[in-house]
Amino acid sequence: MTPAAPSTPSATRPDLRWSGLTHCGKVRPNNEDAFLALAFDGREVRRLGKFGEASAANNDFVFAVSDGMGGAKSGEFASRITVEKITQLLPKSFHLAARGINNGFTDILHEVFDSIHRELMKLGYSYEECRGMGTTLTLGWLTPGWLYFGHIGDSRLYYLPHSGGITQLTHDHTHVGYLRRQGQITEREARSHPLRNALHQALGAGHQFIEPQFGAVACTPGDRFVLCSDGLVDGLWERQIEELIRTPTPAEAKLNPAERLVATSLENSGNDNTTALSLELIIATPAPDEAEPTPVARPKRKRAVVKSSR
Numbered sequence: 481m482t483p484a485a486p487s488t489p490s491a492t493r494p495d496l497r498w499s500g501l502t503h504c505g506k507v508r509p510n511n512e513d514a515f516l517a518l519a520f521d522g523r524e525v526r527r528l529g530k531f532g533e534a535s536a537a538n539n540d541f542v543f544a545v546s547d548g549m550g551g552a553k554s555g556e557f558a559s560r561i562t563v564e565k566i567t568q569l570l571p572k573s574f575h576l577a578a579r580g581i582n583n584g585f586t587d588i589l590h591e592v593f594d595s596i597h598r599e600l601m602k603l604g605y606s607y608e609e610c611r612g613m614g615t616t617l618t619l620g621w622l623t624p625g626w627l628y629f630g631h632i633g634d635s636r637l638y639y640l641p642h643s644g645g646i647t648q649l650t651h652d653h654t655h656v657g658y659l660r661r662q663g664q665i666t667e668r669e670a671r672s673h674p675l676r677n678a679l680h681q682a683l684g685a686g687h688q689f690i691e692p693q694f695g696a697v698a699c700t701p702g703d704r705f706v707l708c709s710d711g712l713v714d715g716l717w718e719r720q721i722e723e724l725i726r727t728p729t730p731a732e733a734k735l736n737p738a739e740r741l742v743a744t745s746l747e748n749s750g751n752d753n754t755t756a757l758s759l760e761l762i763i764a765t766p767a768p769d770e771a772e773p774t775p776v777a778r779p780k781r782k783r784a785v786v787k788s789s790r
Contacts, residue, residue, distance in 0.1 A: 492535035492537050492538075493535065494534055495536055495761060495762050496533065496536050496541065496622070496760070497533045497760045498517055498543065499737050499739065500515045500531065500756065501742045501755070502514065502515055502742075502754070503753070503754045505751060506750030508752065510555075510556060511556070511753045512549065512556050512558075512559060513545070513546070513711065513753040513754070514545075514559035514560065514562070514563055514755075515544065515707070515757045516542065516544040516546075516567070517529070518541065518543075518566070520540055520570075521538055521539050525571045527567075531738070536622065536624055540621065541621075541622040541623075542566060542570055542571075542621050542622075543619070543620045543705075543707055543759060544562075544566055544617060544620070544707070545616075545617075545707040545757055546558075546562045546563070547615060547616040547634075547635050547709040547710060547711075547753065549615065549616075549685060550611075550612050550613035554609060554613040555613070557610070558683075561596065561599055562617055565592065565595055565596045565599065566592060566596075569591065569595060570589075585628045585694075586694045589621070589628065589629075589630035590694070593617065596615075597684060597687075599684075600613055601686075603684075604685075612686055614683055614684035614685025614687070615682060615685075616633025617683055618636060618650055618708075620705060620707060622699075625698060626699065627705060629650070629696070629697075630692055630694050631649075631650040631651070631692060631694075632653060632681050632692040633681060634653060634679060635650075635707070636650050636707070637705065637707050638705065638706040638707075639703070640703065640705065642700065642701070642702025642703050644726075648718070649697065650693060651693055653680045654680060655678065656675055656676045667717065671713075671714070700761065701762060701763040701764065702763050703760075704759060704760045704761070705758070706756060706758050707757040707759075708756045709753060709754065711749075711751070711753045711754035711755065712754050712756050713745075714745070714751060714752055714754075715751075715754070716745045716748065724740045724744060725740075725758065728740055732744075737756075737760075738757060738758045742755070742756050
């Protein structure tokens, strides 16, 4: 794997910007969260830095957040296994299925999730210290025009379209998540529910069968996404996530989006490991040398009326 600098200059104008940050929080001594940023093409895989910009013209990208569980160091181990399996498996699929929603992205992501699950289960059966080891996983696979995603557990993927608003694309695999999707409880009630952290689905963790969630969303310049662990949303309401991404204060704007999210969540809570990964599809702006030339005076002509739609 070829390492990459946080921001790599390129002759191709960047159209993707990302930032990621993880923190152990104020209570736990170790951090069982992990996040991943990869770029890959038909030749190589590059591990990306915590923040940067790049062109998606000739690359696919993978961004993922996992929240390990199992006590001691096994939660951290589960997160590391997850990251390494993604690095090994997903880049093999470049050009095979990432060029259309019906071309098998679900099969590829299912293979990734199933491989991680089997590895964690095998280790759990083989070693006492790994018994019950597991992890959540929220993964976004970005290819021109689409973000494909796979998910299991209670980490989250949010979609912030250029037109405004925020939508949670993933389902929390908890009873509380189900109640909220059914409209039986509010966001505030879900946060204080005594069973909010009881997972029904995870990779490993003694679950014999898993049913990950897979989906896709068409995306355009100006759209943004946030992947995060449950520790982040423990300290932030959804409206706060949107405000920190779209309309930061001058002081907040000095930080990159992931730093803003994590810092504010820690200030409000910090009871759990806290991770945020922010993606933005950059709206192209003309380079200085591409600016329109100074108009030359010409004879006046009758103006035509042109109708346009937005």
